[in-house]
Structure formats: structure tokens, C-alpha cells
Amino acid sequence: MRELAIEIGVRALLFGVFVFTEFLDPFQRVIQPEEIWLYKNPLVQSDNIPTRLMFAISFLTPLAVICVVKIIRRTDKTEIKEAFLAVSLALALNGVCTNTIKLIVGRWSDELGNALHG
Numbered sequence: 001m002r003e004l005a006i007e008i009g010v011r012a013l014l015f016g017v018f019v020f021t022e023f024l025d026p027f028q029r030v031i032q033p034e035e036i037w038l039y040k041n042p043l044v045q046s047d048n049i050p051t052r053l054m055f056a057i058s059f060l061t062p063l064a065v066i067c068v069v070k071i072i073r074r075t076d077k078t079e080i081k082e083a084f085l086a087v088s089l090a091l092a093l094n095g096v097c098t099n100t101i102k103l104i105v106g107r108w109s110d111e112l113g114n115a116l117h118g
Helices: 002-022 033-039 051-073 077-105 110-117
Strands: none
Touching: 002 077, 051 077
């Protein structure tokens, strides 16, 4: 029982880090004049996916697969518990790593975006 509490605690900590980093502002990148040619491609507005929908899909799909496999194979509670722990760890680590990379890479300044794409 203690091991399960530690596992849940680690996942809660990772989820807390994910939520904290989700709301941090990335730094504003300063694009040097010799780099501007890299960013002169036309701006595409149509490839925007709502964050809530994407989060719901990434969260509910593995849980649905686990439930379907449980129904089909009639697995015991230990295997289901391990599957839920694996999914929760994967989602938490993925969120933390993704947000860390987004914060490190940053985004270009608003002035540059307006200058390049009008």
C-alpha cells in the first residue's frame, strides 16, 4: 500500500509541475537580422487545435483502451491498476517535457511577427 501511495504522490507532483509550467510565459526570442529569411514563410492560421479537445483526446483514449481490454480479456485488478499507473506516468511526463521544451524554445516577439506577417 505504501508503494501505491508513493506512485500516486510522484504522479501528483509531476501533474503539479505540468500545471505550473503550463501557465508560465515563454521568453521572447530576439531574431537577428540574418535569421529573418528563415521566418518569411506565409503564416498558416488553419492548423490550430483547441487545447481542451487535444487534452481530452490524449487523456481519454488510453483509458478507453484499458477499459475495452479489461472487458474483452477479463483481466484482474492488478493489471488494470498497473495500466492506469503507466498511463498516468506517461501523460504527466509527456506534459512536463513538452512544456519544458516550449519554455526553452520561446517564441518570437510580437513586433517581429507583425513585421513578417503583416
